[in-house]
Amino acid sequence: DLAGVHDALRRTAERPGAVCGASWRIRHRDGSWRLMESLARTLEPDSAAAGMVINGRDATERVAAEAALRQ
Numbered sequence: 119d120l121a122g123v124h125d126a127l128r129r130t131a132e133r134p135g136a137v138c139g140a141s142w143r144i145r146h147r148d149g150s151w152r153l154m155e156s157l158a159r160t161l162e163p164d165s166a167a168a169g170m171v172i173n174g175r176d177a178t179e180r181v182a183a184e185a186a187l188r189q
Contacts, residue, residue: 119143130158131166141177153178 119142126140141155156174160166 126156126158127170130160130170134160134165135163152176153181 123140123142126138130136130138137157137159139155139157141153143151144154146152153176154174155177156172158170158172160170161168
């Protein structure tokens with residue numbers, strides 16, 4: 119999922135001040151795959167030069183619970 123993460127970072131840099139979301143999989147140390155979600159925004163409202171702030175969370179259990187409810 120690395121290409122998707124790079125794309126999300128590029129979109130964030132290209133849209134200073136906007137909040138951009140992304141999700142991807144990451145392998146846990148126990149070998150299982152976890153679903154991560156994040157929101158990112160540039161630190162400055164009109165440039166990505168100063169950096170970005172990215173908040174992420176493990177959404178694996180929530181997504182599994184939603185799938186179980188749909189069934």
